Amino acid sequence: MKAIVLREFGQIDHFRLEDMPDPTPGPGEVVVRLRAAALNHRDLWISRGKYPNVTLPAVLGSDGAGQVASLGEGVEGLRTGQDVVINPSLDWGPDPRVQGDRFRILGMPDHGTFAELIAVPAENVVPKPAGMNFEDAAAIPLAGxxxxxxxxxxxxxxxxxxxxxxxxxxxxxxxxxxxxxxxxxxxxxxxxxxxxxxxxxxxxxxxxxxxxxxxxxxxxxxxxxxxxxxxxxxxxxxxxxxxxxxxxxxxxxxxxxxxxxxxxxxxxxxxxxxxxxxxTTMGTAAEFAAMLDLVEDRGIRPVVDRAFPLAEATEALRHMEQAGQFGKIVMKVE
CATH class of the missing domain: 3.90.180.10 (Medium-chain alcohol dehydrogenases, catalytic domain)
Known part of the structure; x- marks a missing residue:
């Protein structure tokens, strides 16, 4: 697969489009073939080394939407080819008031969505809101x-x-x-x-x-x-x-x-x-589901400022760095 890889800190130009092995789903995981991913300021902070416990090389990206490519052992309720969106809030923990010790956000330390394929826990994959395209769906998760x-x-x-x-x-x-x-x-x-x-x-x-x-x-x-x-x-x-x-x-x-x-x-x-x-920081799986229900019930569509091809990730990040956007910056994965 193709992925945008960060190998050193400091400059946006340090991101590179590279070939990486295709992920395979472990037990309880699914592989999603991404159709769109969205940027967050978190990605810029990580690229500058201003984020705790960053390890390189890294595939960043917390937001993504696409189609289920393969299912790991024990996964139920999802099917290959299904349109889905990814919840980037991993291992929240048992207390809805506060995240637990294992909580992390997709895209560091786990490889993220700036790629053609990603393996994620099946519990973090939910059906894409009906009538919403992949670019809009990818703009929702972390910010939403x-x-x-x-x-x-x-x-x-x-x-x-x-x-x-x-x-x-x-x-x-x-x-x-x-x-x-x-x-x-x-x-x-x-x-x-x-x-x-x-x-x-x-x-x-x-x-x-x-x-x-x-x-x-x-x-x-x-x-x-x-x-x-x-x-x-x-x-x-x-x-x-x-x-x-x-x-x-x-x-x-x-x-x-x-x-x-x-x-x-x-x-x-x-x-x-x-x-x-x-x-507040991020949220629970129940809040993610309730947020998508609100989006669908009220016909809310996220504001997408601009969409770039995955290969132009450097230009997309530079556009974010300039702080002129209104809404989310999205990358199309083709």
């Missing part, structure tokens, strides 16, 4: 699971509530916007790009502000009032300002730190306004 747990499980967003999603344009933030809208919330967004704010409005956001404006919290409050919920993946200096924005009894859910560490934090509004700060 993360957004679903943040919006539904952790924030418990209710109809009529006001939700702020920061950093719109990223795949997870965009799906968080779509999920919150599907639940009947009023959603507002932030971005450093006016074009991305306009795209968010076209998806259904009530409005948005640029976080490049030093007075963005005041402008957001004029538009939205005090939000009930903030969904944040940036951290950094804006984190404390999001806490200040929340109405009494509000919730802030965080799943990332793309803007770096929080430089300072005033605990007064946290206890005086009876706020909840909630952290």
């Amino acid at each position: 699971l993360t957004a679903y747990r943040a919006v539904v499980t952790k924030a418990e967003v209710q109809p009529g509530e006001t939700v702020l999603v920061t950093g719109i344009g990223a795949g997870t933030a965009t799906l968080a916007l779509q999920f919150a809208l599907a639940l009947g919330a009023r959603v507002f967004v932030t971005s450093g790009s006016e074009a991305k704010l306009e795209r968010a409005r076209a998806l259904g956001a009530k409005g948005g502000v640029s976080y490049r404006d030093d007075d963005w919290p005041s402008k957001l409050r004029e538009l939205a009032g005090a939000p009930d919920v903030v969904i944040d993946s940036a951290g950094g200096e804006g984190f404390g300002r999001c806490v200040d924005l929340l109405r009494p009894g509000g919730r802030l859910v965080t799943f990332g730190g793309t803007a770096g560490p929080v430089p300072s934090f005033n605990v007064f509004p946290l206890f005086w306004k009876q706020l909840r700060l909630l952290g």
Whole structure:
């Protein structure tokens, strides 16, 4: 099979399209012939050596959709040729509140989806949503699971509530916007790009502000009032300002730190306004199934920014590095 292999850290050009042995399914596994894979910022961080316990060479990629190529011993409920999508949350563990010691995300240390074939546990393979093409299906797993747990499980967003999603344009933030809208919330967004704010409005956001404006919290409050919920993946200096924005009894859910560490934090509004700060990472198999049900029931389609051939993985990663995309970047595997 062909695969995109990372053999050294540092530059995106270190990814190479190479021949690798075809995987064979072990007991309880299936081999999926991938038709599409999607990128995540996780792939960039790994390529720069900014991820724990990375071993090289590696085939990255957490998101994928395709067809069942072969079944390992003991696998039931799946058939060869079936259209499927892969849940990248491996070995979550028995406690739905928190991942266990064996938890890991597909694509490191296990070989990932930047390949023509992949062997994965059968429990991580589910039927592709009906009517959805492979590119759309591949755009959902990691971002969709993360957004679903943040919006539904952790924030418990209710109809009529006001939700702020920061950093719109990223795949997870965009799906968080779509999920919150599907639940009947009023959603507002932030971005450093006016074009991305306009795209968010076209998806259904009530409005948005640029976080490049030093007075963005005041402008957001004029538009939205005090939000009930903030969904944040940036951290950094804006984190404390999001806490200040929340109405009494509000919730802030965080799943990332793309803007770096929080430089300072005033605990007064946290206890005086009876706020909840909630952290989340990925999710359980039950949440993955519920997320796909929501997607299918509400006719949600992920926003795909651009699709590249697998052989152009370097160009796809460079496009992500430039941070100009709105939605997910996908690779077609042919």
